[in-house]
Amino acid sequence: MPGKLSQPGAQRHLARAGPSAQHGPMKLLCVSPLDGGRPFERALTHLGHEATWAPDLDQALRIARRTPVDAALVPDDPAVLEELRGRYPHLPLIAFGERDSAIAAARATSWGAMGYLPSGAELEAAAEEVLGDLILRAAARNRLEERRRARLEETLRLSKFYSDVLTSVGQGIVVIDHSGKIRYRNPASARFLGETSSSKDTGGELAGRAAVPVLQQLVETLTENESRTQTIALEQDQKKMFLDLTTSVLRGADGKASGAVAIVSDRSIEKSLEQQLFHTERLATLGSLLASIAHEVNNTLTSVTGCAEMGLMVAEQAELNAADARTSGREQEADNLDGLAKEIRQIFDLVLEAGISCQTIADNMLQYSRQGKPTHRSQQDLNKLITRTVSVLGKHLGVEKVNLELALDPRSPRSRIEPSKLQQTLVNLIVNAVQAMLDMEDVPLDERHLTIETERDDEAGRAVIRVRDSGPGISPRRLEQIFQPFYTTKDHGTGLGLYICRRVIEDQDGTLDVESEVGVGTTFSITLPLK
Numbered sequence: 001m002p003g004k005l006s007q008p009g010a011q012r013h014l015a016r017a018g019p020s021a022q023h024g025p026m027k028l029l030c031v032s033p034l035d036g037g038r039p040f041e042r043a044l045t046h047l048g049h050e051a052t053w054a055p056d057l058d059q060a061l062r063i064a065r066r067t068p069v070d071a072a073l074v075p076d077d078p079a080v081l082e083e084l085r086g087r088y089p090h091l092p093l094i095a096f097g098e099r100d101s102a103i104a105a106a107r108a109t110s111w112g113a114m115g116y117l118p119s120g121a122e123l124e125a126a127a128e129e130v131l132g133d134l135i136l137r138a139a140a141r142n143r144l145e146e147r148r149r150a151r152l153e154e155t156l157r158l159s160k161f162y163s164d165v166l167t168s169v170g171q172g173i174v175v176i177d178h179s180g181k182i183r184y185r186n187p188a189s190a191r192f193l194g195e196t197s198s199s200k201d202t203g204g205e206l207a208g209r210a211a212v213p214v215l216q217q218l219v220e221t222l223t224e225n226e227s228r229t230q231t232i233a234l235e236q237d238q239k240k241m242f243l244d245l246t247t248s249v250l251r252g253a254d255g256k257a258s259g260a261v262a263i264v265s266d267r268s269i270e271k272s273l274e275q276q277l278f279h280t281e282r283l284a285t286l287g288s289l290l291a292s293i294a295h296e297v298n299n300t301l302t303s304v305t306g307c308a309e310m311g312l313m314v315a316e317q318a319e320l321n322a323a324d325a326r327t328s329g330r331e332q333e334a335d336n337l338d339g340l341a342k343e344i345r346q347i348f349d350l351v352l353e354a355g356i357s358c359q360t361i362a363d364n365m366l367q368y369s370r371q372g373k374p375t376h377r378s379q380q381d382l383n384k385l386i387t388r389t390v391s392v393l394g395k396h397l398g399v400e401k402v403n404l405e406l407a408l409d410p411r412s413p414r415s416r417i418e419p420s421k422l423q424q425t426l427v428n429l430i431v432n433a434v435q436a437m438l439d440m441e442d443v444p445l446d447e448r449h450l451t452i453e454t455e456r457d458d459e460a461g462r463a464v465i466r467v468r469d470s471g472p473g474i475s476p477r478r479l480e481q482i483f484q485p486f487y488t489t490k491d492h493g494t495g496l497g498l499y500i501c502r503r504v505i506e507d508q509d510g511t512l513d514v515e516s517e518v519g520v521g522t523t524f525s526i527t528l529p530l531k
């Protein structure tokens with residue numbers, strides 16, 4: 001029974017092909033009772049090789065675990081030969097047997113030996129020469145095996161190196177073969193092409209938006225035998241993506257096209273910076289233009305609101321005259337004057353309301369270009385400021401069309417601010433809230449709630465004003481955009497309101513934030529330092 005090799009290290013020892021295989025004496029493991037191998041012992045010593053003797057396979061394996069050997073001399077027993085061949089495919093085996101025949105040699109070869117030689121009682125000179133030859137061939141085989149292994153190791157090392165390079169690059173790399181099938185794609189390509197469970201093995205369906213243009217260009221490159229470069233713009237996961245795509249024909253060593261390779265680089269960041277720069281420049285130009293228009297408009301509006309106020313004074317005078325006429329018993333005249341005064345008041349109220357609203361827009365434009373009047377800060381009682389704003393401007397802001405509730409902190413939060421700036425912000429927020437709730441036509445008045453609350457947080461050293469509405473709410477995607485200039489969903493909106501509010505509040509060392517839930521409502525929070 002052949003012995004079992006229990007340690008994996010033994011194979012390395014047995015298959016050794018070190019310096020002794022190339023130069024100098026060979027180390028042979030001889031499996032034979034010393035009696036049977038006596039002639040070999042002499043021959044091997046004579047030939048200048050080293051031999052270690054083992055009486056059976058089990059012992060041979062034990063020895064081999066400790067000492068590396070270059071070749072083994074074993075009896076032509078198929079069990080021993082096949083066992084050794086199976087375990088150590090690279091170890092040269094030289095078989096010996098009692099029979100001196102070509103058939104015995106052929107049989108030994110079929111069991112895995114590289115050569116055979118008969119073992120007579122005395123080994124003749126010719127046989128010794130054959131043994132010498134076989135040992136030299138074993139040495140040559142070892143050298144060959146060593147080179148093959150070194151080449152294989154180098155190939156594996158190189159292949160790992162290239163695979164590391166392809167895995168580490170930030171660009172996506174995709175290779176198709178001549179039939180258009182994906183043969184390789186590096187991990188970075190998953191960002192552009194998408195990753196489905198079945199696409200991992202290169203053949204499956206690709207879910208990414210870039211998959212179609214990339215594959216299309218690869219196939220075109222292959223069919224037209226020509227490299228191509230283009231930038232593609234896509235929307236993926238609700239984000240804009242700009243990809244530089246270069247495809248080239250893949251050629252084998254013989255110069256023939258064997259497929260095509262695509263390199264995909266993400267240019268989204270550069271593109272978005274470019275766009276931001278362009279946008280900023282455009283906004284700056286627009287700012288100066290708006291400022292000059294706003295100045296003109298403001299001047300005209302001052303006369304319009306002035307005239308409206310004079311008109312209201314005329315109505316007031318007519319009311320006084322009506323009262324006089326009534327006390328003098330001129331009822332008809334009094335009725336006429338009252339009717340006239342009412343009509344004049346209605347008309348000029350409308351003119352004044354529209355004028356104030358236009359002034360707010362013009363002020364917004366001036367604020368946008370930061371060319372508004374210089375500001376002076378002073379300590380303000382926020383509760384008072386809110387109450388005043390609502391009572392003076394409330395009607396013009398449309399608060400009578402909703403349920404307004406003031407929930408003001410009795411500890412009167414105070415802050416050093418420019419009052420007109422906070423007023424301007426409150427006006428914008430209230431108008432937005434009212435407009436949002438009026439848009440919900442089927443919601444009855446008593447279900448439209450607008451709450452303005454204040455809170456004094458001494459611990460954090462800040463005051464908070466919240467403008468809360470029960471309007472339609474804002475979706476998370478739109479929420480990211482509402483503070484951007486010119487973002488509006490209204491037919492006649494400028495989209496500057498919130499942008500300016502945030503800037504104005506930040507100029508007062510505060511912050512303006514929003515929380516919203518679709519179907520529930522929106523809350524804008526102004527946070528200011530307590531002073």
Ligand SMILES: Nc1ncnc2c1ncn2[C@@H]1O[C@H](COP(=O)(O)OP(=O)(O)OP(=O)(O)O)[C@@H](O)[C@H]1O
Nearest residue numbers: 432433436482488489490493494495496497498522
């Ligand atoms: N309380 C709110 N509820 C729902 N949506 C709102 C609310 N406030 C603002 N929005 C949304 O944010 C957008 C931007 O508001 P912003 O005040 O900046 O501009 P606008 O109101 O559209 O225009 P303008 O202020 O010039 O009248 C609005 O068009 C609206 O879609």
Ligand SMILES: [Mg+2]
Nearest residue numbers: 428432497498
């Ligand atoms: Mg607005």
